[in-house]
Amino acid sequence: MTVHIGAKLGDIAETVLLPGDPYRAKWAAETFLENVKLVNEVRGMLGFTGMWKGNRVTIHGSGMGMPSLSIYVNELIKDYDAKTLIRIGSCGGMQDKVAVRDVILATATTTLSTPSRGIFKELQFAPTCDWDLLHNAFHAAEAKGVPTHVGGIYSADVFYDERPDLNEQMTRHGILGVEMEAAELYTLAARYNRRALAVLTVSDHLLTGEALPSEDRERSFGDMVEIALEAAFT
Numbered sequence: 001m002t003v004h005i006g007a008k009l010g011d012i013a014e015t016v017l018l019p020g021d022p023y024r025a026k027w028a029a030e031t032f033l034e035n036v037k038l039v040n041e042v043r044g045m046l047g048f049t050g051m052w053k054g055n056r057v058t059i060h061g062s063g064m065g066m067p068s069l070s071i072y073v074n075e076l077i078k079d080y081d082a083k084t085l086i087r088i089g090s091c092g093g094m095q096d097k098v099a100v101r102d103v104i105l106a107t108a109t110t111t112l113s114t115p116s117r118g119i120f121k122e123l124q125f126a127p128t129c130d131w132d133l134l135h136n137a138f139h140a141a142e143a144k145g146v147p148t149h150v151g152g153i154y155s156a157d158v159f160y161d162e163r164p165d166l167n168e169q170m171t172r173h174g175i176l177g178v179e180m181e182a183a184e185l186y187t188l189a190a191r192y193n194r195r196a197l198a199v200l201t202v203s204d205h206l207l208t209g210e211a212l213p214s215e216d217r218e219r220s221f222g223d224m225v226e227i228a229l230e231a232a233f234t
Protein backbone atom coordinates (compact mmCIF):
# COMPACT_ATOMS: atom_id res chain seq x y z
CA MET A 1 0.00 0.00 0.00
CA THR A 2 1.06 3.56 -0.67
CA VAL A 3 -0.45 6.86 0.41
CA HIS A 4 -2.85 6.90 -2.54
CA ILE A 5 -2.94 3.29 -3.83
CA GLY A 6 -4.38 0.49 -1.72
CA ALA A 7 -3.02 -2.35 -3.89
CA LYS A 8 -0.75 -4.96 -2.32
CA LEU A 9 2.76 -5.34 -3.73
CA GLY A 10 2.43 -7.63 -6.72
CA ASP A 11 -1.17 -6.56 -7.41
CA ILE A 12 -0.02 -4.07 -10.05
CA ALA A 13 1.19 -5.38 -13.42
CA GLU A 14 4.36 -4.18 -15.15
CA THR A 15 2.15 -2.61 -17.84
CA VAL A 16 -0.31 0.08 -16.72
CA LEU A 17 -2.90 1.87 -18.86
CA LEU A 18 -3.89 5.25 -17.44
CA PRO A 19 -7.24 6.81 -18.37
CA GLY A 20 -7.99 10.07 -16.58
CA ASP A 21 -11.45 8.89 -15.52
CA PRO A 22 -11.59 6.02 -12.98
CA TYR A 23 -14.95 4.85 -14.41
CA ARG A 24 -13.25 4.51 -17.80
CA ALA A 25 -10.68 2.27 -16.09
CA LYS A 26 -13.56 0.10 -14.82
CA TRP A 27 -15.25 -0.04 -18.23
CA ALA A 28 -11.99 -0.87 -20.04
CA ALA A 29 -11.02 -3.59 -17.55
CA GLU A 30 -14.48 -5.20 -17.70
CA THR A 31 -14.62 -4.95 -21.50
CA PHE A 32 -11.11 -6.02 -22.55
CA LEU A 33 -9.52 -8.01 -19.69
CA GLU A 34 -10.13 -11.46 -18.21
CA ASN A 35 -9.87 -12.49 -14.54
CA VAL A 36 -10.26 -8.86 -13.50
CA LYS A 37 -9.51 -7.88 -9.91
CA LEU A 38 -10.16 -4.48 -8.30
CA VAL A 39 -6.79 -3.48 -6.84
CA ASN A 40 -7.41 0.11 -5.76
CA GLU A 41 -10.35 2.27 -4.75
CA VAL A 42 -8.69 4.82 -2.44
CA ARG A 43 -10.46 8.19 -2.97
CA GLY A 44 -12.52 6.52 -5.72
CA MET A 45 -9.48 6.30 -8.01
CA LEU A 46 -10.24 2.82 -9.33
CA GLY A 47 -7.51 0.44 -10.51
CA PHE A 48 -7.99 -3.07 -11.94
CA THR A 49 -5.56 -5.85 -12.85
CA GLY A 50 -6.41 -8.61 -15.31
CA MET A 51 -5.20 -10.55 -18.33
CA TRP A 52 -5.20 -9.58 -22.02
CA LYS A 53 -4.17 -12.29 -24.50
CA GLY A 54 -2.06 -13.97 -21.82
CA ASN A 55 -0.45 -10.70 -20.67
CA ARG A 56 -0.96 -9.17 -17.24
CA VAL A 57 -2.08 -5.55 -17.31
CA THR A 58 -3.36 -2.94 -14.86
CA ILE A 59 -5.80 -0.20 -15.86
CA HIS A 60 -5.73 2.61 -13.30
CA GLY A 61 -7.27 6.10 -13.26
CA SER A 62 -4.84 9.04 -13.22
CA GLY A 63 -7.28 11.83 -12.45
CA MET A 64 -7.26 15.10 -14.36
CA GLY A 65 -4.21 17.32 -14.68
CA MET A 66 -0.51 16.80 -14.11
CA PRO A 67 -0.49 17.13 -10.29
CA SER A 68 -2.98 14.24 -9.99
CA LEU A 69 -1.27 12.03 -12.57
CA SER A 70 2.09 12.75 -10.93
CA ILE A 71 0.93 11.26 -7.61
CA TYR A 72 -0.25 7.99 -9.17
CA VAL A 73 2.63 7.58 -11.62
CA ASN A 74 5.26 8.30 -8.94
CA GLU A 75 3.76 5.59 -6.73
CA LEU A 76 3.15 3.13 -9.61
CA ILE A 77 6.81 3.43 -10.65
CA LYS A 78 8.61 3.77 -7.32
CA ASP A 79 6.50 1.48 -5.13
CA TYR A 80 5.01 -1.02 -7.61
CA ASP A 81 7.79 -1.00 -10.25
CA ALA A 82 5.50 -0.32 -13.23
CA LYS A 83 7.65 -0.46 -16.37
CA THR A 84 5.34 0.52 -19.24
CA LEU A 85 2.82 3.33 -18.71
CA ILE A 86 0.38 4.37 -21.42
CA ARG A 87 -2.01 7.27 -21.02
CA ILE A 88 -5.33 6.76 -22.84
CA GLY A 89 -7.30 9.97 -22.88
CA SER A 90 -8.92 12.76 -24.80
CA CYS A 91 -7.54 15.97 -26.22
CA GLY A 92 -8.68 19.09 -28.02
CA GLY A 93 -7.68 19.29 -31.71
CA MET A 94 -5.50 22.27 -32.67
CA GLN A 95 -4.91 21.82 -36.42
CA ASP A 96 -7.26 21.81 -39.44
CA LYS A 97 -5.92 18.41 -40.54
CA VAL A 98 -6.90 16.87 -37.17
CA ALA A 99 -10.57 15.84 -36.98
CA VAL A 100 -12.78 14.93 -34.04
CA ARG A 101 -12.50 11.10 -33.48
CA ASP A 102 -8.95 10.97 -34.89
CA VAL A 103 -6.19 9.51 -32.74
CA ILE A 104 -3.06 11.45 -31.82
CA LEU A 105 0.12 9.68 -30.72
CA ALA A 106 2.20 12.24 -28.84
CA THR A 107 5.90 12.23 -29.69
CA ALA A 108 6.76 15.25 -27.52
CA THR A 109 4.95 17.53 -25.09
CA THR A 110 5.13 21.29 -24.73
CA THR A 111 4.22 22.87 -21.38
CA LEU A 112 4.30 26.04 -19.35
CA SER A 113 5.25 23.88 -16.39
CA THR A 114 4.96 20.41 -14.93
CA PRO A 115 5.09 19.30 -11.27
CA SER A 116 8.78 18.60 -12.08
CA ARG A 117 9.49 22.18 -13.16
CA GLY A 118 11.42 22.99 -9.97
CA ILE A 119 14.20 20.51 -10.60
CA PHE A 120 14.97 21.84 -14.08
CA LYS A 121 15.24 25.53 -13.09
CA GLU A 122 16.05 27.52 -16.27
CA LEU A 123 16.37 24.35 -18.39
CA GLN A 124 13.60 23.67 -20.92
CA PHE A 125 13.41 19.89 -20.65
CA ALA A 126 11.66 18.23 -23.65
CA PRO A 127 9.58 15.23 -22.47
CA THR A 128 9.28 12.60 -25.22
CA CYS A 129 7.59 9.22 -25.68
CA ASP A 130 9.12 5.75 -26.03
CA TRP A 131 9.93 4.93 -29.65
CA ASP A 132 8.96 1.23 -29.55
CA LEU A 133 5.56 2.00 -28.04
CA LEU A 134 4.99 4.75 -30.61
CA HIS A 135 5.99 2.48 -33.48
CA ASN A 136 3.76 -0.36 -32.26
CA ALA A 137 0.82 1.96 -31.56
CA PHE A 138 1.02 3.55 -34.99
CA HIS A 139 0.88 0.16 -36.73
CA ALA A 140 -1.94 -1.03 -34.44
CA ALA A 141 -3.96 2.11 -35.24
CA GLU A 142 -3.26 1.72 -38.96
CA ALA A 143 -4.41 -1.93 -38.85
CA LYS A 144 -7.65 -0.83 -37.19
CA GLY A 145 -8.17 1.85 -39.85
CA VAL A 146 -8.24 4.65 -37.28
CA PRO A 147 -7.05 8.00 -38.75
CA THR A 148 -3.92 8.72 -36.73
CA HIS A 149 -1.59 11.70 -36.37
CA VAL A 150 1.89 11.56 -34.86
CA GLY A 151 3.52 14.67 -33.45
CA GLY A 152 3.80 17.21 -30.66
CA ILE A 153 1.03 18.06 -28.20
CA TYR A 154 0.51 20.75 -25.55
CA SER A 155 0.01 19.68 -21.92
CA ALA A 156 -1.88 22.58 -20.34
CA ASP A 157 -2.24 23.44 -16.64
CA VAL A 158 -5.76 24.80 -16.98
CA PHE A 159 -8.79 23.67 -18.94
CA TYR A 160 -10.48 27.09 -18.78
CA ASP A 161 -7.55 29.02 -20.16
CA GLU A 162 -7.60 32.80 -19.64
CA ARG A 163 -4.75 33.16 -22.14
CA PRO A 164 -6.20 31.97 -25.47
CA ASP A 165 -3.16 33.46 -27.26
CA LEU A 166 -1.21 30.46 -25.94
CA ASN A 167 -3.47 28.10 -27.88
CA GLU A 168 -2.99 30.27 -30.98
CA GLN A 169 0.78 30.02 -30.65
CA MET A 170 0.56 26.25 -30.23
CA THR A 171 -1.52 25.95 -33.42
CA ARG A 172 0.91 28.26 -35.24
CA HIS A 173 3.81 26.01 -34.22
CA GLY A 174 2.21 22.78 -35.43
CA ILE A 175 1.04 21.35 -32.11
CA LEU A 176 -1.64 18.73 -32.87
CA GLY A 177 -3.75 18.84 -29.70
CA VAL A 178 -4.09 19.96 -26.10
CA GLU A 179 -4.59 17.81 -23.00
CA MET A 180 -3.44 18.06 -19.39
CA GLU A 181 -1.32 15.06 -18.33
CA ALA A 182 1.20 13.66 -20.82
CA ALA A 183 4.17 15.98 -20.13
CA GLU A 184 4.47 14.83 -16.52
CA LEU A 185 4.03 11.18 -17.53
CA TYR A 186 6.87 11.48 -20.05
CA THR A 187 9.06 13.37 -17.56
CA LEU A 188 8.66 10.69 -14.87
CA ALA A 189 9.24 7.90 -17.40
CA ALA A 190 12.48 9.59 -18.47
CA ARG A 191 13.60 10.06 -14.85
CA TYR A 192 13.04 6.42 -13.89
CA ASN A 193 13.93 4.87 -17.27
CA ARG A 194 10.43 3.52 -18.00
CA ARG A 195 8.47 3.33 -21.26
CA ALA A 196 5.64 5.83 -21.77
CA LEU A 197 3.21 6.89 -24.48
CA ALA A 198 0.05 9.01 -24.71
CA VAL A 199 -2.66 7.68 -27.03
CA LEU A 200 -5.30 10.40 -27.37
CA THR A 201 -8.68 10.69 -29.08
CA VAL A 202 -9.68 14.12 -30.33
CA SER A 203 -12.87 14.74 -28.32
CA ASP A 204 -13.33 18.41 -29.25
CA HIS A 205 -11.80 20.91 -31.64
CA LEU A 206 -10.48 24.29 -30.62
CA LEU A 207 -10.65 25.74 -34.16
CA THR A 208 -14.10 24.48 -35.19
CA GLY A 209 -15.85 24.11 -31.82
CA GLU A 210 -17.01 20.61 -32.84
CA ALA A 211 -17.30 18.01 -30.04
CA LEU A 212 -17.57 14.23 -30.07
CA PRO A 213 -21.18 13.18 -29.34
CA SER A 214 -21.39 11.19 -26.12
CA GLU A 215 -22.61 8.03 -27.93
CA ASP A 216 -19.35 7.99 -29.95
CA ARG A 217 -17.10 8.41 -26.94
CA GLU A 218 -17.25 4.78 -25.86
CA ARG A 219 -16.26 3.43 -29.28
CA SER A 220 -13.37 5.88 -29.60
CA PHE A 221 -12.23 5.04 -26.08
CA GLY A 222 -12.38 1.31 -26.90
CA ASP A 223 -10.18 1.87 -29.97
CA MET A 224 -7.60 3.62 -27.78
CA VAL A 225 -7.57 0.79 -25.23
CA GLU A 226 -6.91 -1.76 -27.98
CA ILE A 227 -4.21 0.39 -29.61
CA ALA A 228 -2.50 0.79 -26.22
CA LEU A 229 -2.68 -2.95 -25.44
CA GLU A 230 -1.30 -3.87 -28.88
CA ALA A 231 1.47 -1.28 -28.44
CA ALA A 232 2.49 -2.63 -25.04
CA PHE A 233 2.57 -6.31 -25.97
CA THR A 234 3.73 -6.38 -29.61
Ligand code: HPA
Binds near residue numbers: 090092179180
Ligand atom coordinates in the same frame (compact mmCIF):
# COMPACT_ATOMS: atom_id res chain seq x y z
N1 HPA B 1 -8.15 21.46 -23.27
C1 HPA B 1 -7.47 20.79 -22.35
N2 HPA B 1 -7.62 19.49 -22.18
C2 HPA B 1 -8.49 18.83 -22.97
C3 HPA B 1 -9.23 19.49 -23.94
C4 HPA B 1 -9.04 20.87 -24.11
O1 HPA B 1 -9.66 21.52 -24.97
N3 HPA B 1 -10.02 18.57 -24.55
C5 HPA B 1 -9.78 17.39 -23.95
N4 HPA B 1 -8.85 17.53 -23.00
